[in-house]
Amino acid sequence: MELLKTLCEIHAPSGNESAMTDFVLDYVKSNKSKWTVQPKVISGDSFQDCIILVFGEPRTAIFAHMDSIGFTVRYEDQLVPIGGPQSESGYRLTGQDALGPIECELLADDEGGLSYKFGRAIQRGTDLVFKTNFRESQEYVQCCYMDNRLGVYNALKVCETLENGCVVFSCWEEHGGGSVPFLARYIHHNYGVKQALISDITWVTGGVHHGKGVAISLRDRHIPRKKYVDRILEIAEESGIDYQLEVEGSGSSDGRELQQSPYPFDWCFVGAPEDNVHSPDEKVHKHDIECMIALYKELMAKL
């Protein structure tokens, strides 16, 4: 869980993911010698802050977004949300501007107005994120940004034994998207990939519970193609790994952008569920994480 903790501590709200990019590139460089297959590492200016790892002859791509929700400093002491953060007065926020490091307090008024409380003015446009408070118990891990540092963690764990597949680290998922279309284009054009798994974190609800296994989402605001999801369910069933079926009418993911891209991608969201969504206290059951990693290994081998 050290890796997960480290990931959760990296400042990378949507649009400002470069610290995550650097970390992931370093991690890959330091660890890939231990992996079963050496991936081709694709990044740099033509990929903005995104990264693509290509293992062997890929048929399926894992998409894990690196960005997090947060806040942008506006005028006076106002804040504008990045993505859809839970906003309660008293939450601690961190960031940095030209004057130095910042740790301030979030204030939310009754009309939904957001502001910060800090000893000095913060420079216009500075982005702030929840202060990290990583907690681990026998059964659970808890921190801000399980969504989606856990999706990144899962992807990196799968890399260890992956023989054929793409692993894509995307940006801006929490706020308007924009990287998945060109990433999809690249892997479709260069490798003919048209199957995807969305390595992301979903919600504990009346139908999806802590500790019951990884959630396979049959739909959210968007509806993946039934034929593809049925193949995933078949592989999941045969694997013996604990899984839960999710059906939602709202919420979306990198899958939305794959669906709407000019490339014929099938996609399915497969991820552990969390409580306290988009708050500093996102909580995930360790068993569900284990099931997520195990199922991804099966799916990447068999799809």
Next chain:
Amino acid sequence: MELLKTLCEIHAPSGNESAMTDFVLDYVKSNKSKWTVQPKVISGDSFQDCIILVFGEPRTAIFAHMDSIGFTVRYEDQLVPIGGPQSESGYRLTGQDALGPIECELLADDEGGLSYKFGRAIQRGTDLVFKTNFRESQEYVQCCYMDNRLGVYNALKVCETLENGCVVFSCWEEHGGGSVPFLARYIHHNYGVKQALISDITWVTGGVHHGKGVAISLRDRHIPRKKYVDRILEIAEESGIDYQLEVEGSGSSDGRELQQSPYPFDWCFVGAPEDNVHSPDEKVHKHDIECMIALYKELMAKL
């Protein structure tokens, strides 16, 4: 009208269109020998559940979506809508899960919550559609899913004498889209096509009436390019076929995705109007259907 009735009976909500795909492919196979020109039939895994027919040297493409609105079974007895179905308690819904065929009743509470009433629990993720009740009178046809089985019917009728053109059967139109971008890409790249007609069904309103002819939409939520629409109006005017001009501020179609695709497509929605939109009782005047088919033949020849 036998063909239309058969089309209306096929279970194919957004994301699960494969039964329509199979039917259309079979229909084309069985009937194309009687058609003026033998089309190239493009389908299969790289096209998900979509179909493209290419006749001669295409300049214009007809887009007809195969999917319908419906409902997804969530947890307990809850339902989540697929697209924007009219939802009244008492509507009959049909579908199938691993335990067998389903015919159940829709319940809609005052807060917009949807559920089903059935003798047993239905499996999570099962999709349900309105029960078919096809009615035909001297003047009208009436059934669920005139939108858009009538658009598919129109396209298949136009195929009979089509010399040059693409006919595209798309998916997911009722729920988030996603197939039009890659279909547009394919026909633009391979055939240079950049003109489209949206074969879909619109609304009877204060300005568009039953029996007054096919509607040519000057705009809906999106605005097609005036230069292109003006050419369509010219051809319509010269043809002597009954038509009506529609102007709306809302509603959208496969045209939206063509508009926003990275290919310079002109598009115009041309279709018969219906009453009781998105309900089990969609009603269309036969004269408007005849005008729709006749005008499509003119437009495909002259655009």
Next chain:
Amino acid sequence: MELLKTLCEIHAPSGNESAMTDFVLDYVKSNKSKWTVQPKVISGDSFQDCIILVFGEPRTAIFAHMDSIGFTVRYEDQLVPIGGPQSESGYRLTGQDALGPIECELLADDEGGLSYKFGRAIQRGTDLVFKTNFRESQEYVQCCYMDNRLGVYNALKVCETLENGCVVFSCWEEHGGGSVPFLARYIHHNYGVKQALISDITWVTGGVHHGKGVAISLRDRHIPRKKYVDRILEIAEESGIDYQLEVEGSGSSDGRELQQSPYPFDWCFVGAPEDNVHSPDEKVHKHDIECMIALYKELMAKL
């Protein structure tokens, strides 16, 4: 300011931009001999009503939308908005239908219903725009459609000395977009361009004031990539040109479509602020216009 006045008088609501296209093409033809570099002029049927000018070896593209907000005539005397016009009873609207030129009055009822008052019925689908009333003082220019005829004006001024770069005149920005994706595709494929500046007009607010210089938007509804915006800020700072930093949670531009296109474009909105947004009385400070042009020249040279 003669050129700006002329631009403001051209009838070109979203979807019907061809009069602007013709004007800009004529203007380029008549004036380019005086420009430092002769651009390649790209337009015609494959570009709908859009225009691309290519100077030298482009690294960065200026996007300036040619369309304006307005109104479409529906049934009876109803109007449907094009984009988001300010709508107050008494505003004068102009247009043309087959029966001749139109100057009528806008009526807005309490429920947001819009209609026109005119001596005769106006043909269905006719588009109307605000009547032009160009006003110039020592410090300000004021008229409808500063947004975005001023963005077009800025782009044409920058052309005079531009050595390397694309200048793109887009359509539909005010209403649903749709041209930027194929324009982005063209310049990315043919010239490898992946940097953009959005030449558009923004808002006077609590943080952005008349006469304080051109606004550089750090974000609106969408968030550009921080790395790219930081480079722009550096160049702006070094230039000594007056500029202001903008941070908004809403509003969008051609930048949105670049962000979401399947090409890895970086973008930043850089434009003068206006008062009385989307009304017949849009007002901009002349100093901010001068700063806008000056900063664009710097950015196009140094990015």
